[in-house]
Amino acid sequence: MQDNALWTEKYRPSDFSEIKGQKEIVKRVKAFVEQQNLPHLLFAGPAGVGKTSLALVIAKKLFKDVWRQNFLELNASDERGIDIIRNKVKDFARTRAIGNVPFKIIYLDECDALTREAQQALRRTMENYTQNCRFVLSANYSSKIIEPIQSRCVVFRFRQLDKKDIIEIIDKIAKDEKLKIDEKSKEALYEISEGDCRRLENILQSCAAISSHITEDFVHSMASVAKPKEIREVLELALSNKFIESRNMLLSLMLNYGLAGIDIIKQIQKEILELNVDNKSKMLLIEKCGEIEFRMTEGSDEFVQLEALLSQFALAGISLRPGA
Ligand SMILES: Nc1ncnc2c1ncn2[C@@H]1O[C@H](COP(=O)(O)OP(=O)(O)O)[C@@H](O)[C@H]1O
Ligand SMILES: [Mg+2]
Structure with missing residues (x-):
């Protein structure tokens, strides 16, 4: 059986010591936790x-075996507005933290996707729940975060991982996964990843899915972006009742190109209009995309959701065939 676990999760640091680079940050955060x-x-x-990863380590170290109950992760750009975020925070903050630590943690990703007005609302929410919640906000650029929020937070600036760190991560994975990688390929992986570990691990996993002997050319060929043509093929397979083939191709596309479920949904949605099906089916499929996207942002498993979406294409395909 194929191992479907994403390496970005499999190799997520589970302890402060496993977080590469960011040494000063880790040191200070660790002191807070202690x-x-x-x-x-x-x-x-x-x-x-x-x-x-660091936010998760904080939660695991602070709350130990009850960390899941005391940690809420939200993505600002997925959550369709500050009201949804506020409601989720409210629900979560309503009950007391479980265990000895007197607060819970809310991790809010991509805060720079929030408008200034939404950030003002977030600031008020932070104030309202400071008693029993700590916020860990993440953003690409701190300059996009309004001053009143910045001044309420201790700001840590994460840096791109350097070559040494990236190579250590490659070596660790290579050892665990029994991969053969020469120095040139490691260089190529470092350059293509640009210090982005998620991209690194996705490219590496997609190479490894094909061969455990990883070469420089191989790395380069895997790093290109998903072509809409291939997404179209996935959909056409599903429509023509080749569900399993369609699903397998989708999975390998995601791994090969390191695409997140949300990116795939967006590409699928664009392709629907071009498909050779009637307008009613197109509308139904577009509606399904919206629903699946919503479920994904609610935290459902990406593969399960994408499979569910593909099955809708397969059903649409069946109803189009004469005699169905
Ligand atoms: N500093 C790091 N040390 C070790 N692994 C890392 C580091 N940063 C990222 N990774 C790897 O990349 C994956 C994604 O990292 P993540 O913490 O989600 O990045 P982001 O900064 O975008 O939140 C992790 O699961 C882990 O496998
Ligand atoms: Mg993140």
Whole structure:
């Protein structure tokens, strides 16, 4: 059986010591955790450098086996507005933290996607729930976060991982996954990843899905972007009642190009209009996309949701065939 676990999750640091680079940040955050006294935090920095991972380590170290009950992760750009965020925060903050720590943690990703007005509302929410919640905010650029929020947080600027760190991560994965990677390929992986570990791990996993012997050319060929042509093929397979083939192709596209479920949904939605089906089916499928996208942002499993979407294409395909 194919191992479907995404390496970005499989190799997520589970302890402070496993977070590469960001040494000063880790040191200071660790001290907060040891004192069980956490201020609001703002993690600023590019993608795939350990912001979410560090927030998770904080929660695991503070709350131990009850961390899930005391940790809420929200994505500002997915949550369709500040009201949804406020309601979720309210629900979560209503009950007391479980265990010895007197507060819960809310991790709000991509805060720079919020408008200034929404950020004002967020600031008020932070104030209202400071008693029993600490906020860890993450953003690509701290300059896009309004001053009143910045001044309520301890701001940490995450840096892109350097070559040494990236190579250590490659070596660790290569050892665990029994991959053969020469120095040139490691260089190529470092350059293509641009210090973004998520991208690194996705490219590596997609190479490894094909061969455990990883070469420089191979790395380069895997790093290109998903072509709409291939997404179209996935949909056409589903429509023509080849559900399993369609699903497998989608999975390998996601791994090969390191695409997140949300990106795939957006590409699928664009392709629907071009498909050779009637208008009513197109509308139904577009509506399904919206529903699936919503479920994904609510935290449902991406593969399960995408499979559910593909099954809708398969059903649409069946109803189009004469005699169905
Ligand atoms: N500093 C790091 N040290 C080790 N692994 C990392 C680091 N940063 C990212 N990774 C790897 O990349 C994955 C995604 O990182 P994440 O913390 O979600 O990045 P982001 O900064 O975008 O929140 C992690 O699961 C982990 O496998
Ligand atoms: Mg993140």
